[in-house]
Amino acid sequence: MLKSLIIRNYALISQLEINFPEGFSVITGETGAGKSIILGALSLILGQRADTRFIKQNEDKCFIEGAFDISSYHLESFFAERDLEYDPQTCILRREIWSSGKSRAFINDSPAGLNDLKELGAFLIDIHSQHQNLLLADNHFQLQVLDVLSKNGNLKNQYLSAYREYTSIGKKLKDLKEKNDAQKTEEDYIRFQFQQLDEARLQIGEQLALEEEAEMLSHVEEIKSGLYRIEQILSPDEVGVIAALKNALNQAQSLGKIYSASAEIVERIQTAYFDLKDLAMETGIRQEKLEFNPERFQAVKIRLDLIYSLQQKHRLDSVEKLIELRDGLELQIKEIENYDEDVAQWEKTLAESYAKILQIAETLSETRQKAALLLEKQLTEKISALGMPNMRFSAGLSRKEHPDSTGQDEVMYLFSANKNGELKPVAQTASGGEISRLMLGIKALIAGAMALPSIIFDEIDTGVSGEIADKMGDIMHRMGSIMQVIVISHLPQIAAKGQSQFQVYKEENKDSAETHIRQLSKEERIIEIAQMLSGAKLTDAAMENARTLLEGA
Numbered sequence: 024m025l026k027s028l029i030i031r032n033y034a035l036i037s038q039l040e041i042n043f044p045e046g047f048s049v050i051t052g053e054t055g056a057g058k059s060i061i062l063g064a065l066s067l068i069l070g071q072r073a074d075t076r077f078i079k080q081n082e083d084k085c086f087i088e089g090a091f092d093i094s095s096y097h098l099e100s101f102f103a104e105r106d107l108e109y110d111p112q113t114c115i116l117r118r119e120i121w122s123s124g125k126s127r128a129f130i131n132d133s134p135a136g137l138n139d140l141k142e143l144g145a146f147l148i149d150i151h152s153q154h155q156n157l158l159l160a161d162n163h164f165q166l167q168v169l170d171v172l173s174k175n176g177n178l179k180n181q182y183l184s185a186y187r188e189y190t191s192i193g194k195k196l197k198d199l200k201e202k203n204d205a206q207k208t209e210e211d212y213i214r215f216q217f218q219q220l221d222e223a224r225l226q227i228g229e230q231l232a233l234e235e236e237a238e239m240l241s242h243v244e245e246i247k248s249g250l251y252r253i254e255q256i257l258s259p260d261e262v263g264v265i266a267a268l269k270n271a272l273n274q275a276q277s278l279g280k281i282y283s284a285s286a287e288i289v290e291r292i293q294t295a296y297f298d299l300k301d302l303a304m305e306t307g308i309r310q311e312k313l314e315f316n317p318e319r320f321q322a323v324k325i326r327l328d329l330i331y332s333l334q335q336k337h338r339l340d341s342v343e344k345l346i347e348l349r350d351g352l353e354l355q356i357k358e359i360e361n362y363d364e365d366v367a368q369w370e371k372t373l374a375e376s377y378a379k380i381l382q383i384a385e386t387l388s389e390t391r392q393k394a395a396l397l398l399e400k401q402l403t404e405k406i407s408a409l410g411m412p413n414m415r416f417s418a419g420l421s422r423k424e425h426p427d428s429t430g431q432d433e434v435m436y437l438f439s440a441n442k443n444g445e446l447k448p449v450a451q452t453a454s455g456g457e458i459s460r461l462m463l464g465i466k467a468l469i470a471g472a473m474a475l476p477s478i479i480f481d482e483i484d485t486g487v488s489g490e491i492a493d494k495m496g497d498i499m500h501r502m503g504s505i506m507q508v509i510v511i512s513h514l515p516q517i518a519a520k521g522q523s524q525f526q527v528y529k530e531e532n533k534d535s536a537e538t539h540i541r542q543l544s545k546e547e548r549i550i551e552i553a554q555m556l557s558g559a560k561l562t563d564a565a566m567e568n569a570r571t572l573l574e575g576a
Contacts, residue, residue, distance in 0.1 A: 024043070024045060024091065024506075024507035025043050025089060025090075025091055025147070025148060026042065026043060026091060027040065027043065027090045028043070028061070028064070028065060028087075028088070028090075029086070029088040030061065030085075030087050031086040031087075032079040032086065033063075033077055033085040033086075033087060034057070034079065035079070035529065035536050035538040036060060036061075036079065036537070037079060037537060039061070039538070041061075041542075043507070043509065044522070045507055046503040046508070046522040046523070047503025047510070047520065047521050047522050047523075048507075048508070048521055048522065048525065049509075049512055049518045049520070049521030050509065050510065050511045050512070050525045050526075050527060050540075051511075051513070051518050051524060051527070051551060052527030052528055053528070053529075055529065056529045057529055057538030058511050058527045059481075061538075061540065062479070062481055062511065065089065065148075065150070065479075066150065067087050068087050068128075068140065068144075069140060069147075069148065069150070070137045070138070070140035070141030072137065073118070075122055075123075075124055077120075078120060078121075078122050080535075083121060083122055084120055084122065085120050086117070086118070086119055087118045088117040088118075089116050089117075090114070090115050091113065091114045091148075092112065092113060093110075093111070093112070093114045093147070094111060094112050096146055099111075101142070101143060101146070102130075102131075105130075105135070105139055107130050107133045107135065107139075108130075108131040108133050110131060114130065114131060114143070115129075115132070116128075116129070116130055116140060116143070116144075116147075128140055147477065148478070149477065150478075150479045151466060151478060151479065151480050151481065151483060163429070165434045166391070166429055166432065166434050168398065168468075169391045169394040169395055169398065169418065170390075171469045172397055172468065173390040173393060175387060175390040178383070178390065179387065179430075182383040182384060182387055185376070185379050185383055186426070189373070189377060189380050192369065192372055192376050193373055196366070196369040199365060199369060203358070203359065203366075206358065206359050207359065210356075210359055213356060213359075214356060216348075216352055217349060217352035217353055217356060219333070220333065220345060220346075220348065220352065221349060223329060223330075225330070225333075225342050225346050225349070227342065227343055227346065229326075230327070230330055230342045233323050233327050234327065237320070237324060237327060240315065240319065240320040240323065241320070243313060244315070246313060247310055247313050250306050250310035250313070253306050254303055254306045254307045254310060257299055257300075257302060257303035257306070259300070265299055268295060268299065269296065272293055275289040275292055276289055333345055380426055381426065384432075385431075387430045387431075387432070388420070388422075388430065391434070392420060394418075395419075395434070398418050398465075398468065399416055402416050402464050402468065403415070403416050405467060405468070405498065406460055406464045409460045409463075409464070409487075409491050409494050409495060411440055411457065413442040414439070414457075415439045415441075415442070415444070416436070416438055416461075417436070417437040417446055418434055418437075419434065419436075420432050421433045436448065436449045438452055438457075438461070439452065440457055456485070459484070459485070459487070460487070463480070463495060463498060463499075466478065466502075467499075467501070470502050477506065477508075478502070478506065478507070478508050478509070479510070479511070480510045481511045482511055483510070484510075484512050484517055487514075489515075489516050492514040492516040492517050493517075496514075496519070496520030499517070499520065500520045500521075513555070514555070515552045515569065515572060516572065518548075518552050518555060519548075519552055519572035519573050523542060524543045524548050524551065525541065525542050525543065526543050526551055527539070527540045528541075548569075548573060549566060549570055550566070552572060552573065553565040553566045553569040556569060
């Protein structure tokens with residue numbers, strides 16, 4: 024429910040704060056006092072787009088904040104999916120709009136987008152106005168009413184899950200056919216590319232090995248010369264390093280009898296001596312074995328040229344990526360070859376999925392048929408009491424050519440205000456006042472089932488008589504026993520039914536006008552309702568009538 028609303032610098036409002044109670048509240052006030060302004064400000068925190076024209080004159084920005092009790096609405100997932108701060112008791116929505124055109128929205132002090140406000144607002148409040156009567160011509164709304172009355176939420180979720188699976192399978196089948204059509208067009212080219220890469224017999228890591236081998240073969244003489252010089256430097260002849268180490272070893276060994284620390288020196292020189300002796304022998308062997316092989320050099324160059332040309336052709340920079348491309352082309356060829364079998368399997372799966380959604384849709388239709396009969400009966404009873412005793416109403420169901428996300432049902436609300444009148448679509452035959460009463464009846468029927476936290480009726484009583492207004496007030500009063508109902512009204516019969524009443528008024532001076540709102544005491548309510556009855560001149564009869572209305576509410 025809506026707990027409070029704060030408005031600053033919006034239209035004719037400098038500063039306004041309203042605390043709303045539970046149950047049925049009425050907002051009254053003279054035409055032009057600013058009732059619609061308050062509703063407009065509320066719409067901003069429910070996701071309506073901002074208009075800088077409504078920022079109070081000579082102010083830089085306006086501010087609107089609403090606090091809602093969400094304790095019974097289990098909205099954890101909504102907040103978690105959007106990474107918003109979650110309080111299980113209270114939710115605060117805020118909008119700030121600058122004269123520059125900049126606008127910011129917040130949910131529990133976390134920045135949010137207008138779509139988030141709209142989605143959350145749908146859980147928190149339902150604003151019904153004359154404009155919303157257009158919903159009666161909307162098939163989706165008409166179907167939603169039947170679903171609410173039939174309490175088929177679990178079945179609808181089951182159907183929607185099956186329908187999404189069906190559409191997903193259909194999309195995969197479509198993608199498969201489109202992909203195959205594209206591949207068929209290029210099949211010869213795909214096979215040619217694969218054959219070229221397959222015949223290359225590429226191996227992981229071979230490019231680096233070949234490049235190293237090519238580098239070595241192109242510098243054979245230089246490498247042999249270097250190895251020879253190393254062997255000569257290490258030579259055991261008198262001028263070589265090994266010969267010098269041999270002499271050093273002999274000297275260290277001769278010191279053993281007179282210098283005990285020489286044992287470590289002997290060990291280290293001996294290790295170096297044997298290592299370098301082995302290295303000299305290995306270097307000599309390498310130098311003798313190393314020969315320039317022009318045939319092998321030419322083969323390596325040819326192989327590298329093939330790899331480089333394939334990389335250039337396919338704009339890839341490694342053998343590994345060429346292998347990956349080859350494997351991908353092979354997979355495409357297999358897909359082309361297995362296309363008919365794959366399509367047959369997917370078409371079978373699609374048919375099974377379609378049969379499943381038809382089965383669930385049939386059960387869904389049965390629940391809606393029962394709900395349609397219930398709606399016709401109960402709505403006729405409610406609306407007949409609102410000054411349309413001969414009203415006839417029908418919620419006609421028909422089958423769609425193809426099921427969609429809502430099922431296989433089309434619904435059309437048909438209406439006639441006269442006993443013998445032809446039933447026609449509501450939007451074509453009902454007057455504004457008749458549609459308002461129909462909407463009130465529908466809202467009253469579905470209010471408990473939909474568990475709306477708050478519902479606001481904006482001058483839904485326009486154009487109705489006092490007797491009918493009294494009965495409309497009774498309906499809204501009963502709705503207020505199960506939910507929060509706020510009504511903006513000009514009629515005293517409805518104002519008297521409220522458990523609480525707020526007066527919107529405007530103060531004017533020579534420079535400006537200011538809109539205010541205040542909750543009325545019981546005595547103030549009597550005066551306000553009496554003025555609604557008698558006009559500007561307050562009479563004793565009007566006061567007495569006002570007391571009677573309040574006491575009888």
